[in-house]
Amino acid sequence: MRIAQAHSLAVSRTLLTLLAGVCTVALATVAQARDGKITRIAVEGGFPPFNYLDAENQLQGFDVEVARALCAKANLSCEFVMQGWEDMIPNLNADRYDAIVSSMSKSEERMKLVDFTDSYYTSPSVFVVRKKTEMPDFQSKSLGGLALGVALGTVQAAYVEQTFPDAKVTIFPSSPDLYKGLADGSIDVVFEDKLAIYDWLTNTRAGNCCEFKGPDIIDPKFFGDGAGIAVRKTDTELREKLNVALAAITADGTYDAINAKYFPFSIR
Known part of the structure; x- marks a missing residue:
């Protein structure tokens, strides 16, 4: 990675x-x-x-x-x-x-x-992208070349490391920093807890930039x-x-x- x-x-x-x-x-x-x-x-x-x-x-x-x-x-x-x-x-x-x-x-x-x-x-984990982003290739180990963001020390980061070993990954120190990176275009897609990012998408002006994309991810090995x-x-x-x-x-x-x-x- x-x-x-x-x-x-x-x-x-x-x-x-x-x-x-x-x-x-x-x-x-x-x-x-x-x-x-x-x-x-x-x-x-x-x-x-x-x-x-x-x-x-x-x-x-x-x-x-x-x-x-x-x-x-x-x-x-x-x-x-x-x-x-x-x-x-x-x-x-x-x-x-x-x-x-x-x-x-x-x-x-x-x-x-x-x-x-x-x-x-x-809560499942989900991918969120900027609204004009093309559909990511979730079957690709590189995530279709998109820049992917996760928060430091999370189960989402561990899942990404194993599932997308060839992806270009940016690790942010916290979820608010992760969302800011998506909003300002530093990254193309984030992988995050659905309920946490739901609040940002629906209750903040910055969240209007983006939307859920792809299926909910539920993997007991990573998410219990x-x-x-x-x-x-x-x-x-x-x-x-x-x-x-x-x-x-x-x-x-x-x-x-x-x-x-x-x-x-x-x-x-």
Whole structure:
């Protein structure tokens, strides 16, 4: 695979420095509260509408609201930790937080490293192109020569690496950067979670540039059976508490109310 960097090294270093600063502050805060039985929840904060920072720099989104509802139902005192995507699982296993509620798909590779709760939503992956782009050749290992974009550290990136080994691929540090690259013509096509990019296509001016193309992709090897909450393999008690709480917020209508706030259709 030929990989073109999406940003200059200087920009990447700046981004990593900013992320590290956010994480350091958050981790220091929860470390002080460790004796108070705080359950620490990690989210990326860069994957709207599932998790993102609003204009007041507060965490919002579907994942965040589901996590809050689960904590309330399970009678857990919870705090959120901002965490860059690449270090999500390593830092969970390093005990820097207790669970990941950040639209993490239950792939085979991840299930070797952590345990997951029951799935709390499902979403296929899709290709999105600029509206005047010719139909991609999805059977070609080079994707018909089109410039393809994916987000760093995602299951979509892993799928592309194996399925389109000869494609010209640009790896972007986050989904918002990926969408910007498609809108400004830096790339021709992206491969992304359908629900995530649906929000961009339908609710942003920039998204008017583009459209879905080709079939939904559902491959359990890469995408598992939906998004789950990741916990350490030794933390069976927390996993079971979250599973019981998930069943409860589904039964009492809380989950459906959160779902309806972000999507005009069920994502279960």
